[in-house]
Amino acid sequence: MHRKGNVLRNLDWFTVLLYVGLMLMGWFNIYSASYNADHQSMFDASQEYGKQFIWIITACVLAFLIMLFDGEFIRRASPVIYGITTLLLVLVLIFGKEVNGAKAWFGFGSFGIQPSEFSKLGISLMLAYYLSQVNIKIVDFKTKLTAVAILILPTLLIMLQPDTGTVLVFTAYIFVMYREGLSGNILLLGLLAIVLAVLSLVLKATTLSYFGLELPGHYFLMIFLVIAAVLIFFGIRRFVLPRFRRRNYLLLIGTVAGSLLFIGTLDQVFENVLEPHQKIRINILLGLAEDPQGAGYNVKQSKTAIGSGGFSGKGYLDGTLTKFKYVPMQSTDFIFCTIGEEWGFLGSTFVIAVFVTLMLRLIFIAERQRSNFTRIYGYSVACIFFMHLLINVGMAIGLAPVIGIPLPFFSYGGSSLWGFTILLFFLLKLDTERLVVLR
Known part of the structure; x- marks a missing residue:
């Protein structure tokens, strides 16, 4: 032992x-972003930077306490942790405090806890616990179905809040399952879905007319898919039928049918499920609408602040857009604009490089494990950090929709800091026992 x-x-x-x-750099940037000349002390608990200092101290205490646990205890407790984090998602819908239109917080005076930040821990542990079981193989349909079920319950609860940002982060788990043997065709289907979604939303905003028929553009996309499938089908029968397996015919038919269903479902979700402000943000991102003083204001100001930083930045506490x-x-959500304005291209690149180094290190840690559980969990942690970095930075520079995703260790907030700390130090604790073969 x-x-x-x-x-x-x-x-x-x-x-x-x-x-x-990363945590200290984040604290200094929060100080700059919310600087108050009447409260200059970084430890002033009446200001965001003072509160963040308290969160940092408590996060360090959590990290220390995690090191006292036994790795086998963490593995065995995974279903319980998953159950608790899921139960919190139910309770927040009943007793939670509404913030910015989302009922996603438990309020405690001037502090708040967001359960969805901890659901990533519960899902990561439960997914690792299940997939690391003996005789469990990701290629089996039952295994895939169970893995999806582990994801779907927290996802549905978070969508009810609603918190689309966290739901989008959950797509990172497909990379975890790919590492464990999920077919690459699933990733290709995911890429196809993204392409179809963008094309459908772009074409939906236009009306096309062919042969006297006027329809929304995405209807013609559906017609095009059917025609292309028919041509491919008869082309295969004519030229390569002897070498073409029946299962490939079924795959072709299934792909086209699935694409048509996806486009139709996407249209209904866009019209009847998304909130008006979410529709506006997506349309602005795709260049289908302009609203510089409304939904597009945040991104416009963020891009202006980052661009004004130039190559080397304006200097710490000297960012004019940040200061005012x-x-x-x-x-x-837009803490990266503070980095861009005050630290410039060099500082922004350095911060991103540190994050990339962290993620590569997490993958290295995951790959050196004898334990399947720790390896799967390690990839989950790395992929979650990757999605947060990708979406938050993309949001700040106008390449991703504004959906409220924190930048790990940089964005102000105790829930995200605690969540990322626990995620990371559970892995580090498990890694200290890497010479012990766990399941």
């Missing part, structure tokens, strides 16, 4: 250093 005395020796101190560095609060939510 692994001796607890080896924890400090086996702890991946390089990852801990990256964690501390021209960018809404600049200490939370």
